[in-house]
Amino acid sequence: YDSGDFAAHLKRAMDIAEWKDFPKRAKAAKKHGLVRGIGLASYVEVCGTMGExxxxxxxxxxxxxxxxxxxxxxxxxxxxxxxxxxxxxxxxxxxxxxxxxxxxxxxxxxxxxxxxxxxxxxxxxxxxxxxxxxxxxxxxxxxxxxxxxxxxxxxxxxxxxxxxxxxxxxxxxxxxxxxxxxxxxxxxxxTAADGTFPNGTHLAEVEIDPATGFIRVVNYVIVDDFGVTLNPLLLAGQVHGGAMQGIGQALMEEAVYSASDGQLQTGTFMDYALPRAADGPSFVFETHNVPCTTNPLGVKGAGEAGAIGSCPAVVNAIIEGLWREYKIDHIDMPATPERVWIAIREHQRRHSL
Known part of the structure; x- marks a missing residue:
């Protein structure tokens, strides 16, 4: 990797999200019958290698x-x-x-x-x-x-x-x-002799309703390193859009096929669940930029970054909450309310025998 300060954006994201105070928030949520979970994902990708x-x-x-x-x-x-x-x-x-x-x-x-x-x-x-x-x-x-x-x-x-x-x-x-x-x-x-290596940390905090399996993203922090930034507003828009794509993959998007004949059953947007504004959080987005050394502008690619960090951050937050409360350590994506509800009921059934 030509440049980056990987520990710094991890620490900054945790500081913004008040990671150390999470147990207090989890305790308060439990009083209201909710399970709170927190998770993060740090990523690094290689891009800018398409050619001249x-x-x-x-x-x-x-x-x-x-x-x-x-x-x-x-x-x-x-x-x-x-x-x-x-x-x-x-x-x-x-x-x-x-x-x-x-x-x-x-x-x-x-x-x-x-x-x-x-x-x-x-x-x-x-x-x-x-x-x-x-x-x-x-x-x-x-x-x-x-x-x-x-x-x-x-x-x-x-x-x-x-x-x-x-x-x-x-x-x-x-x-x-x-x-x-x-x-x-x-x-x-x-043409670049070497790629660029954007990197960053996504941190998600979720609330799970055990009665319905519904998950709400209540806090979301992103700290990224994209090198020199040409247009901060464009960059923020790309990161927000990519993060929503990853959140959609984590919580609702799925291609479903008929078990009998393999027919795609989610072939239209009437059937395929895409995230809407109400499904997303209010993002906190910062950059901790270190200029790239493999191109003269010092820029690092940003197109896929939001989707890379968001999906695992959200799933990690879900599993953290489910593990702490029910010792559930895995759930397949998308973590729909139905799947979460079934996982919790299965846990309760096993422990009631």
């Missing part, structure tokens, strides 16, 4: 900038992240950066999206191509402003002679007669 990705960044005739890349968003917000990289380098508003992904009429290469690789590889390619385009535009502007490219700075879609009011806009550069078209675009390719 090429990005093309070009100046549009109106002075906006377009990014062409072979990855393809499926809800991760790549458009926002890629646009942010370009906007920050050029001092542009993000809405002036247009991202085109996975369109084979426009983009010759690309591996698609997978393995939390898009930002660790594609993001680096976008950053490098943007830097190269900036160098090209300085060269064009130097000729227009009759100065040295080293004296120029880029900000707010304008190239300016540092310390003066002499400038030329991106739009005027794009329309400048006789400009070499190759100077208005740039491409870069990046």
């Amino acid at each position: 990705e090429t990005a093309r960044v070009q100046l549009d005739p109106n002075g906006d900038v377009s990014v062409l890349i072979g990855t393809q968003s499926s809800g991760q917000g790549h458009q926002t992240a890629y646009a942010q990289i370009v906007a920050e380098q050029f001092g542009l508003l993000p809405e002036r950066v247009h991202v085109f992904q996975g369109d084979t009429d426009m983009i010759a290469t690309g591996l698609g999206t997978g393995g939390s690789s898009s930002i660790p590889t594609g993001g680096v390619s976008v950053e490098r191509a943007t830097h190269e385009l900036g160098q090209h535009l300085r060269d064009v502007a130097a000729e227009a402003l009759e100065t040295s490219a080293s004296d120029l700075e880029i900000s707010e879609g304008t190239i300016r002679v540092a310390g003066t009011d002499r400038s030329i806009s991106f739009a005027d550069l794009a329309k400048r007669p006789g400009v070499d078209p190759s100077k208005l675009n740039a491409s870069a390719t990046f």
